[in-house]
Amino acid sequence: MVNVEYLRPRTLNEVLSMLSKYGEEAKIIAGGTDLMVRLKQETASPDYLIAIESLQELNYIRYDEDGLRIGALTKFHDIANSSIVRDKFPILHQAVSVLGTPLIRRQATIGGNLCNASPCADTGPPLLVLGARVKICAAGEEKSIPVEDLFIGPGQTCLDQNEMLTEIHIPPQNEGSKGIYLKMTRSHGADLAIVSVAASVLMDGDIAEEAKIALGSVALTPIRARNAEKLLSGNRLDTQLLDKSAQSAAMEAKPIDDVRSSSDHRKKIIKALVGRAIKQAADLEI
């Protein structure tokens, strides 16, 4: 591998001042499950590695009336095992439980996963339908942005060189809303999603008071399928409407041909999965 200097800051402030100082020449390494691949393939060649895996101040899961806050360095294993996440935000629990492999989940962090910004990220669609926001810090500054604004392209975030994602905040969800995450893979084992769908529905009898749909692996970033959502909101759900909405979601996506699947195949899967996800989220037996 390339010639690099290893830095091990002890606090968040130290990280931020290193980022200010080294900017483009530095890369943060947390769990390493994405960056190590790139270092080995030499598609990333920083002069400095800022190693933050053991920074406990960013390793937490907190819940109160303001919602859920997860520190960027929280490992997926801990998020998957959290009873708070499982009970209050089950769609996130479902997603992190199928992310990577059990070994990757022991090491990989939610902050690293989001900053890696893969269009296939299992965290993307659920966080979009949950209306999550992320806290971004730089030396002397901090701001909060919707997770949707974080992703700007495959492998690209809106972060500047001196900025770091430190926390994910998920607001309390509407009472009675139910979320489902479905991931289509080539095999039953660990794999990247060919298509993934996150759906959250709030039913009032058989009317969908609110519907949110997000798709992964079928566009440059995880996306909300807003036209598909509009077709459902405020309406009685029946097979015809679900078909129409699922078809709309497939049209809103821009899937590609790659080693895992083709664009056409992905569109068919989107249609099937969106229909399935909405039915499960709405507890429909149609």
Next chain:
Amino acid sequence: MREIVLCVNGVDYDVKIDATDTLVDVLREELGLIGTKIFCNEGECGACTVLLDGKPVLSCMMLAADAQGRDVTTIEGIADQQTGELDPIQESFVEKSGMQCGVCTPGMILTSKALLEDNPNPTEKAVREALSGNLCRCGNYQRITECVLDSAEKIRSRK
């Protein structure tokens, strides 16, 4: 180049490393502990699994420098270091043909060790899921699963 101290299987070692040396490279090349295997070298196959403070990690995806101040346990470290008596999981693998070529075996055993500490009485499904990040190119999954279940019973009965 920097000098660090790595604690592996209860022993402190002084090693010289580059910043980007992975833990598995240092274990194998510097310390001669070749029980830990490099297979995919990308974190997908689990052959490089070691225990870090008792928890499984992919040592090909970890900087050796990040292992400073932590306890590393490799496959060489789980038998009784004085008597050589095998860990019950190792025993089961020997008795019930848990190995074919042996490449996946150290990873399988260490991941199973962590599983059985969290869940001493797993179902077959739980074992298969816990091992889903450890790939066996020989396809010995059925026997491996039986070995883990067998060793779980052994461990429970010896308590």
